[in-house]
Amino acid sequence: MEKMVIFGLGKELYGMDIFELKEIIRMAEITRIPKAPSFIEGVINLRGKIIPVIDLKKKLGIYGNENPEEKRILVTDVGGQTAGLVVDYVHEVADVEDKDIEPPPAVLEIEGRFIKGLAKMGERIVVLLKADEILSLKEKQELENLAKEGMQG
Template sequence: MRQLVIFSLNDEFYGMDIFSVNEIIKLLKIVSLPSSVSFIEGIINLRGKVVPVVDLRKRFGLPKKEYTDDTRILVADMEGHLAGFIVDEVLEVASINDDSIEPAPRALIPEAPFIEGIAKFKEKLVIMINAAKIFSFEEKQELLKVG
């Protein structure tokens, strides 16, 4: 049994393991940084901590969308460092049976190593992602410089 935070991006459903998500917050004022890599939106002040924020739409190459009242930031642990991920909407925290999870299609593994698998949940397909694997080593270094 896995517990996933299920969220949407571009009308598709994604899930992140509940144990890697520290908290889910409403969109805060994001301070943009000059000369940062394109997928880093900027930084936020989260109770005195500077946290880099990434727009997952940009990171995944999806079209830009205006933020709404449903837009959220998932604050996740990336191997000991916090990062915020902007998502369109958080739908729920769900328990998924292991037998409802398929491995990631082999063709995707080289291009998207962050995809852990595909979960079948309530007639939906949920792309399971691993926050720690969304970025290459070099990109993680850029995030560490920011945060």
């Protein structure tokens, strides 16, 4: 059994192992960084630490409803560095039985490295993500450079 944070991006539900998350915070004021990759919203000051913030919907190419009041930032580790992932809302923390998790379809193998599996929760399917695999190696390096620049600024 795994404990998952279930969150919404557009009309779909996604999940992430709760142990991959450091915390969930309300949307904070984001400082934009010039020339950052399009999916990087900018940086926030989290208790004195500058962390980059990734718009998960932009990164995954998802469009759809947003309610700014419900947006949250999932603080996690991406490529050995603390980063925030913007999600539309947090739905629940749920226990997911191992028997209810299926591997991602083979067609997703290359682009879907960040998909841990598909969880059946009642009639719904929740796409389970691996936080550390959301960014490619090149994107992780860009994120690291961004954090260094943010600390110098």
